[in-house]
Amino acid sequence: MSRFVHEVPMRWSDMDAYRHVNNSAYLAYLEQARVAMFFDRHTGFEGGTIIARHEIDYLRPVVYHPEPLRVEAWIERIRGAGFTVRYEVKDGGVIAARALTLCVTYDFANDRPRRLTDEERDVLRSFGDDGSP
Known part of the structure; x- marks a missing residue:
């Protein structure tokens, strides 16, 4: 098992008045990687997933360039x-x-969290971290 890698293009408009990528753009970068990780390649998460929490530690500023960021x-x-x-x-x-x-798996029909399925657990286990990209 290894990390999932997704290349995320920056947009010129992601920069703010301080001439670096604005902190709010990072949520979109994370979302793009997460969608590619689960929904673009697997169908097991169609039952519903919501976001309960985000935490971001900004370690250095990023200035726009045409090469994508690696998530x-x-x-x-x-x-x-x-x-x-x-x-x-x-x-x-x-x-x-x-x-x-x-992330919380969610039953939208009954408006409440739902338990992970065995298929979803298998998908999640395939994205463990062995410390190497």
């Missing part, structure tokens, strides 16, 4: 009705940010 993602913890996704956002091989997202 490495892995599953840190699996619980009964949720899981934690960890990320490292890299700019030219240097970690620019570290983040986590707490």
Whole structure:
């Protein structure tokens, strides 16, 4: 098992008045990687997933350039009705940010969290972190 890697293009409009990528753009970068990780490649999460929490540590500023950022993602913890996704956002091989997202599987028809299925657990386990990209 190894980290999931997704290349995320920056947009010129991601920069703010201080001439670096605005902190709010990182949520979109994480979302793009998470969607590619689960929904673009697996159908097991169609039952519903919501975001309960985000945490982001900004380690260095990033200035727009045409090369994409590298987002490495892995599953840190699996619980009964949720899981934690960890990320490292890299700019030219240097970690620019570290983040986590707490995801909760959700039953929208009954408006409440639902337990992870065996299929979902198998998918999540495939994204463990062995420390190498």
